[in-house]
Amino acid sequence: MAHFDIGYRRCLAPDGRPLEALPDLAHDAETLIGLYRAMVRTRTFDAKAVALQRTGRLGTFASSLGQEAVPVGIASAMCAEDVLLPSYREHGAQLWRGVTPLELFLYWGGDERGSDFSGPRQDFPCCVPVGSHAPHAAGVALAFKLRRERRVAVAIFGDGATSKGDVAEALNIAGVWQLPAVFVVTNNQWAISVPRRRQSAAETLAQKAVAAGIPGEQVDGNDVIAVRQAAAAALERARTGGGASLIEAVTYRLADHTTADDASRYRDDAEVSRHWPEEPLIRLRAYLAKIGRWTKDDEERLLAATAAEIDAAASAYLATEPQPPESMFDYTFARLPTDLSGQRAQALAPVPATGPEPMTAR
């Protein structure tokens, strides 16, 4: 016989009211302000990216509107030497870890240099094939374990990803090898048009951990304090030899799936409206205001500064020349094989080429 419990963690109510005994973190206003700034920065980046896409100056983009507490909460609990393996909706975590807004714009603008992070050099690039980075996290964690480094691999993916075999395989291996890895499910209730309840009959997604014999926990993903606490606990466990765990952060995707999506085809505006009051910025701002650490002025200054930073990055992005044609070839292998050098020469020859078409599709 075996028994399992899946816990749920929440520190602040949606209106910012503290619940029960708050963790120490909740009394560390400087840190909370840092988290708030990061969430605002993420939202500002998202808004700018959507605007650029709408005006044909960026490719298809996946906004994290309303989910900012998850990537920020997770990343803020990580050490610099840990490795992040994000999916495509974790700009918040990437920005926290030092990926620059310019790099992110480049990536989403269709330029590989955007994944050549100047900051966290070992972090993985965005993973588009859903869930397929989960096994990489196990591999990175195995590397840490074998080298006896106190580092942790952190993979973030969505509720939809939990249906993928890759994720189950990775969790299982991380479990049996007690790897220093933390897997985070950003349950934003939707995988494009498929609602959470039609993705799995599991009452929680945290219980995917049970299949792997690792701890699983659900957390209010709009409560950045709770997310960070859960992440800190999981990271600490991983760092000290306690093995892998799974965190399900329950949030809501307020935006369309991507700029190529029209969510009104499959969900009511009313549903979206119902979730707005629960979004994470309101909550932390209200709490900070309640404890006297955030004013309207602070807010305005922050918005202005963030907008200026992101706008400058956008301008730099728009001013960036495309890579030269040979860049197509020069990173395929460490050394260009003979068989490819002919193709390279051909591509560089002044052959007639049609110009780039306008950026439209998804």
Add this chain to the structure above:
Amino acid sequence: MAHFDIGYRRCLAPDGRPLEALPDLAHDAETLIGLYRAMVRTRTFDAKAVALQRTGRLGTFASSLGQEAVPVGIASAMCAEDVLLPSYREHGAQLWRGVTPLELFLYWGGDERGSDFSGPRQDFPCCVPVGSHAPHAAGVALAFKLRRERRVAVAIFGDGATSKGDVAEALNIAGVWQLPAVFVVTNNQWAISVPRRRQSAAETLAQKAVAAGIPGEQVDGNDVIAVRQAAAAALERARTGGGASLIEAVTYRLADHTTADDASRYRDDAEVSRHWPEEPLIRLRAYLAKIGRWTKDDEERLLAATAAEIDAAASAYLATEPQPPESMFDYTFARLPTDLSGQRAQALAPVPATGPEPMTAR
């Protein structure tokens, strides 16, 4: 918060002593004798197949020695119109359902006609790529559900298979769509050389069900009464709209993985010896003897009859001419495409071909 329990079912102790309150089935001696006969028949088939392989007259073969209670217990709880999706070690279930020993010999002898079952026409052939038939079971079950048929798809696979993404994907889908499917893990403690504890940190394999939100149960897989009871309950649930479930039958692989394997490389003989007293035939025979329904004479008559049947099938197998060369082509598509008819003609032309090499490798 969510809670889960994984139960364990056992009816007879290894020495045949009844435990607690026995189910009705345990008092139905005719049925039990049928189960006993089926297990003996399975073991006889296995022994013959190994003997044929050892003498170069059969291909690589996977024996189910010691695990007979699982396939027999499961198959005996199924209805004829249910569909079985076996892996490669479920001869016991196939034989129960009407696949003939001759067909099984043909299959393991390298002849496709062995999968053209005369009996259960809709049962799937053996599945060699581990776990890859689990999604087929979900598809078959979906067909039943859509047609509103009271039928169940039953997939059987090993402890190793539970690490495969396919199995997790299939369980999850069967869960969310409440499909009439039963998934059975034959946990025989080994996946070739990898012991159960190094396959997963999960305390039980039954708890893989938790990830899918379906019921999971552990059962003593050497206790055919318990296996059949568990199967009957899961089948009934599936048949009456209650959805899918998972049964972990805990048993032990007494044989080498296959005839190509040498288990002494990775496990002690002592471990194997320790498990012999728990094997399923002893147990049921002892119980039947205890309740006065099985004698030495019965045993001898059964062994003789079974040996005669299996020997006859082996002779028929050995006397079966190979298929004609055109059989390679004639089942590739419903109608032979022009592009293939040229190849067919070429293959049938009296081209020089080397003869078959002796059967050796794994």
Add this chain to the structure above:
Amino acid sequence: MVEITLIQAVTLALARAMEEDPRVLVLGEDVGADGGVFRATDGLLARFGAERVLDTPLAEAAIAGLSIGLAAQGFRPVAEIQFTGFIYPAIDQLVNHASRLRTRTRGRITCPMVLRSPSGGGVHAPEHHSESPEAMFAHIPGLRVVIPSSPRRAYGMLLAAIRDADPVVFLEPTRLYRASREDVADDGAGLPLDRCFVLREGTDTTLIAWGGMVREALAAADALAQEGVSAAVIDVATLKPLDAETIVASVGKTGRCVIAQEAPLTGGFAGEIAARLAERGLMTLLAPIERVAGYDTVMPLPRLEHLYLPNAARIAAAALRAMAYA
């Protein structure tokens, strides 16, 4: 008869097939209320209900595996893989099961299923959304591989694929989805799945293409005509089983050819066609067989995509190179 796009033709064929055969089901990610990310299944949920239009969980291997189970049970599943960049987890099911259930069971269990997927680049899509892996599928015995390149062919070939008794991988060139319109009669008429389509006759050279490259080949033929070169254009359309006859016959007449594929050169299906010609048409060739293909590199992200994609200019240039021979 109405002028419709290729994607609309796909929808029309799906609806027709579902109308005429209750065994036909549509399944995949977002095929229901969303109508598919490209709208291929738009309106089908409303019309045929949730038991025939199934939104699956996010699991491509299982989508293929489910389809196999359904097909084995007599349904005619038409599964959508959202982009071919995500089809790879389904390959195991295609190779090891879908394509060989018939042969493994000597015809007892069969697998009449269609796996549809938008394929190819040219639409400035994100990473992994511009793949052209058709050659991988064309190497799998027991599978048909079909790529339509016009609304009419999409309609007729999809109907034929759904009606076929065996598994079909049906790749739809994303960049042609809305590229042009054509009159398509919703008459339920299928098109053969073992025949190339000669789109244009010609005497000097034969341009051979499929999918997104067909439009480029036609444009190249126009350009060549300006230079006084008469180019035949063949849409291969069904890669497997291949209609080598039509190709060999055309090249037999013209003596020259250019085979265009969007996929990376090495190991692509253009190689197979070139090999067929080198085996069977060698003696009629006047010039080397030219292949115009993607480079053996990962397709660049959108900003440089146009430098990667073969186009009419490259095809025409290759044809002119060949014209330089006798």
Add this chain to the structure above:
Amino acid sequence: MVEITLIQAVTLALARAMEEDPRVLVLGEDVGADGGVFRATDGLLARFGAERVLDTPLAEAAIAGLSIGLAAQGFRPVAEIQFTGFIYPAIDQLVNHASRLRTRTRGRITCPMVLRSPSGGGVHAPEHHSESPEAMFAHIPGLRVVIPSSPRRAYGMLLAAIRDADPVVFLEPTRLYRASREDVADDGAGLPLDRCFVLREGTDTTLIAWGGMVREALAAADALAQEGVSAAVIDVATLKPLDAETIVASVGKTGRCVIAQEAPLTGGFAGEIAARLAERGLMTLLAPIERVAGYDTVMPLPRLEHLYLPNAARIAAAALRAMAYA
């Protein structure tokens, strides 16, 4: 120097690589105590310990994915997929990640990993144990595809593959594992991964093969010699990147060729080689390019396997057909 088999050469190379580079790890199903089902990793666990020889759970996609994570972190994982019939679930990781991490990150993250797998038929193995899917891998940009066909080449090419900075799919012809012995010096010398091996010079025709077909090509050359036909034999060995020069040069001299592959004909790598010849060597060809291949059918179960597999006789017959030309 000792006479060893191909499988022993694999073991020797693995041990050597592990000895000389602590970053080299071996992982896969049953690679530990069991030493691999073919014994490729025999003795490595005892010698290098459980932190460098890892028995994985049964999950091929994850084996590839783990290797990617390890490689990104600077390890040099050598993963075993037990049979190529079970490699398909790993394709997604190879296509979408291993082969493109370098290009996606402009060289920031790389993926020096080797995926080894016994490949091909001819050993009377069960279903799904006789696959030859090399062409699928050879179509993936950013991947190397290597198939040794002798103990020495197995040793040298495996060492080179492990030392290579990029991912390599290393397919080992099962039927050659114990087919013959050869002196192999354990000198740590790698062999190039971008070069074909000319095993025999010849003047009338060129026999081109890889893997299990190399032995058949050599036997065919012997048979042809008896008929007075001088056949060069080339072991392609590295399919990607392809050394087209060596092949074109040989066929340029002989004017005729037979390309032998065990895989099904259509979409196989022989097509690529034929296409290269048709592009670059066309004008020197005296006869059509002959391909001898498996049929476009699922490989039959062992009882009929010998009827399916291309062999020396079929290769020789094709060569003689070509000899009939001028």
